[in-house]
Amino acid sequence: MSTPTSIVPGAEEAAPEFYEKLAAQHVRALWTIPGTMAPEPTLDEVPFVWHAKDLWPLLEEAATFISPEDAERRALNASNPTRAFGTSHNLVAGYQMVLPGETAPAHRHTPSAIRLMLQGAGVTTVEGEPVWMERGDLVLTPPVSWHDHRHPGDTPMIWLDGLDVPFVRGQHAQFAEEYPGDQLQELTKAQDASVADYGVGLVPAHSTWTKRHSPLNKYAYSTTRPALLKLWQNEGSPVSGSTLEYVNPLSGGPVIPTISSYLTYIPESGSSVPERHTPSKVYCVLEGKGHSIIEGQRYDWEENDFFVVPSWHWYEHVADEGDAVLFALSDWPIYEPFDLVRREVRAAGAGA
Numbered sequence: 456m457s458t459p460t461s462i463v464p465g466a467e468e469a470a471p472e473f474y475e476k477l478a479a480q481h482v483r484a485l486w487t488i489p490g491t492m493a494p495e496p497t498l499d500e501v502p503f504v505w506h507a508k509d510l511w512p513l514l515e516e517a518a519t520f521i522s523p524e525d526a527e528r529r530a531l532n533a534s535n536p537t538r539a540f541g542t543s544h545n546l547v548a549g550y551q552m553v554l555p556g557e558t559a560p561a562h563r564h565t566p567s568a569i570r571l572m573l574q575g576a577g578v579t580t581v582e583g584e585p586v587w588m589e590r591g592d593l594v595l596t597p598p599v600s601w602h603d604h605r606h607p608g609d610t611p612m613i614w615l616d617g618l619d620v621p622f623v624r625g626q627h628a629q630f631a632e633e634y635p636g637d638q639l640q641e642l643t644k645a646q647d648a649s650v651a652d653y654g655v656g657l658v659p660a661h662s663t664w665t666k667r668h669s670p671l672n673k674y675a676y677s678t679t680r681p682a683l684l685k686l687w688q689n690e691g692s693p694v695s696g697s698t699l700e701y702v703n704p705l706s707g708g709p710v711i712p713t714i715s716s717y718l719t720y721i722p723e724s725g726s727s728v729p730e731r732h733t734p735s736k737v738y739c740v741l742e743g744k745g746h747s748i749i750e751g752q753r754y755d756w757e758e759n760d761f762f763v764v765p766s767w768h769w770y771e772h773v774a775d776e777g778d779a780v781l782f783a784l785s786d787w788p789i790y791e792p793f794d795l796v797r798r799e800v801r802a803a804g805a806g807a
Contacts, residue, residue, distance in 0.1 A: 496733065500535045500543055500765035502749040507550075507573075507759035511613065514552040518611075523559035523604070524638070530616055535763060541621035542763050543735035545786035546714075553577065553604050553612045561603035561634035566620045567668070567711045568602075570594040571739055571782050572676075573759050575612035578605040581672045583643030586650075588614070591676025591741055593701060593782070597668035597711055601640045615739045615761055617784040619713040647673060653704045654678070662705060669703035669710040676741075680780065683720045695728045696721035696772075696779075709788040717783040721745070721774040729771040732798040734787040736764045738772075743779030747772045769801070 466487055467474045477484060490497055510531055523529050530551040533542045542548045551570075553559055561580070570579060572588040579586050579594050581602050588594050596602040606612050623629045634640050645651070652659055653671040664670045679699065687697040701716040702708060709715040721727055721743070729748075738747075739761040746755045747762065749770040756762055764770045772781060790796045 504762040545622040559604035560638040561640040564631035566623045568596040568618045571615040575610040593674040694725040715787045719781045721779040726773040729801040736785045741780040744776040745774045
């Protein structure tokens with residue numbers, strides 16, 4: 456854990472009147488500000504695990520008195536224990552629930568969002584395209600895209616939300632608006648139309664898509680999981696597991712300009728390679744039971760739990776019972792244009 460560089464000892468006590476003059480002009484002397492030349496990042500957030508067994512009953516309780524129409528979204532956002540808002544400094548994650556027969560009204564906003572389906576099945580409509588969601592599917596709602604949620608089934612839908620709201624708020628760029636007229640937007644495209652166009656390794660010739668986010672609104676688990684296992688086998692079935700990144704099929708870049716997403720497979724009793732990096736990550740457990748060692752501390756997790764690995768924390772994942780499949784979202788793309796990504800890796804088995 457890094458600590459800020461010390462200021463000049465006793466500087467303010469030696470010349471108090473001088474520093475009072477500075478304060479009156481609303482300036483500070485650089486040599487009195489801790490951390491301006493810190494050799495490593497100051498670690499503001501801490502690792503934490505949010506357990507489905509604790510939070511899903513609270514979602515059910517909330518459903519007894521809060522509807523999606525009343526609350527806009529019936530969602531529980533996870534705040535890092537060091538923050539009033541935000542799972543990490545750039546991301547917020549949490550569970551959302553829609554009951555059978557319910558709808559969540561259409562709206563749009565500048566923050567981007569991903570949905571990782573965990574229970575049930577239903578529809579998220581994105582810019583007029585109804586997208587069918589099942590367990591493990593990744594669904595995108597890019598910035599300033601109309602989206603609503605509809606539940607025609609008989610089992611409560613629960614998914615993990617991941618958004619870049621803390622980052623967007625920090626840039627003073629958060630805007631939102633309700634869909635005009637009816638609560639639900641008009642369906643203007645066939646169900647999973649973007650999957651048909653972009654989801655099979657081919658893209659329409661002479662595509663006119665010009666937006667920076669992926670044109671593909673759903674990445675189906677029925678496709679991504681077999682691909683992940685095949686990669687693991689092709690890599691020689693490493694005990695450290697294998698990872699795939701969800702990408703924009705037109706550019707090969709992240710699915711959303713501010714959010715990258717990944718899928719990791721770790722065989723039972725295997726452990727990932729210890730690493731740390733400046734971007735933060737939020738992991739959600741799709742399969743298996745295990746633990747992560749983050750800065751030397753153990754954090755246990757099981758199916759449907761999610762946890763945060765803050766910036767510049769050493770970590771590794773261990774699959775204890777059954778093979779583990781971990782989904783991750785990260786603010787990695789925010790760092791890349793400014794050459795702020797720094798990543799370090801330790802030898803396998805070295806510990807984190």
